[in-house]
Amino acid sequence: MSVVSQVILQADDELRYPSAGELENIKNFLQTGIQRMRIAATLAENEKKIVQEASKKLWQKRPDFIAPGGNAYGERQRALCLRDYGWYLRLITYGVLAGDKGPIEKIGLVGVREMYNSLGVPVPGMVESIRCLKNASLSLLSAEEAAEAAPYFDYIIQAMS
Numbered sequence: 001m002s003v004v005s006q007v008i009l010q011a012d013d014e015l016r017y018p019s020a021g022e023l024e025n026i027k028n029f030l031q032t033g034i035q036r037m038r039i040a041a042t043l044a045e046n047e048k049k050i051v052q053e054a055s056k057k058l059w060q061k062r063p064d065f066i067a068p069g070g071n072a073y074g075e076r077q078r079a080l081c082l083r084d085y086g087w088y089l090r091l092i093t094y095g096v097l098a099g100d101k102g103p104i105e106k107i108g109l110v111g112v113r114e115m116y117n118s119l120g121v122p123v124p125g126m127v128e129s130i131r132c133l134k135n136a137s138l139s140l141l142s143a144e145e146a147a148e149a150a151p152y153f154d155y156i157i158q159a160m161s
Contacts, residue, residue, distance in 0.1 A: 002098045003029040029099050032148070039145050040093040046140055051085045053136035058129050071121050085133055088156065092137070095152040104152060109159045127160045 007022045018026070043050065055078075059065065065072040065081075072081045087108075094103040116123050134153035138146040 003100060006100070006102075032099065035145060035148060036096050036099060039141060039149050040097050042140055042145070043089055043093050043096075043137055043149075046137075047086055047089055050089060050133065050136045050140070051082055053139075054085055054129070054132040055082060057132040057136065061132070062125060062128065065125060071125065081129070085129065088130060088133060089137065091156075092149065092152045095155070096149055101152065101155045104155055105159075109156065113160060123160055127157055130157050130160065 003025055007018050007026055011018045011022070059072075064070050066078065067073060070077075072078045091104055091108040094107065095101050113123055116126055130153060134150065134157070137153070138150060141149060
């Protein structure tokens with residue numbers, strides 16, 4: 001949900017008008033809308049490039065992942081890793097567009113550690129993969145856009161750590 005939706009629902013639950021502070025939050029949210037849309041568009045348009053760069057960096061840092069016995073060994077396993085990269089990148093764009101980490105939490109982080117543990121995927125490796133995804137993504141953004149987008153990647157990294 002966006003900041004606007006959250007403010008409206010909270011005020012309605014409490015049977016009141018939005019406060020001055022809440023209205024200021026909405027104003028700030030709306031003022032950054034074009035930037036957030038630009039970030040999301042850049043990430044979406046460059047998904048393939050970002051995923052390729054991030055996976056290349058991860059395999060360089062952790063060649064054991066793609067070696068025999070590694071979690072990304074073989075075409076099928078590697079394809080699943082790349083699929084997850086795209087999924088996390090899309091999840092980041094949802095958070096950026098909403099201006100809130102809520103969609104990341106609700107859609108992507110509930111039970112993520114348990115899921116990866118049950119699949120035998122090393123969670124520290126996933127953390128490293130998100131760092132690679134972050135670096136590949138932020139390299140395509142201006143400094144201001146990167147500063148806006150980075151906390152969403154960091155949120156996933158922190159949740160997995």
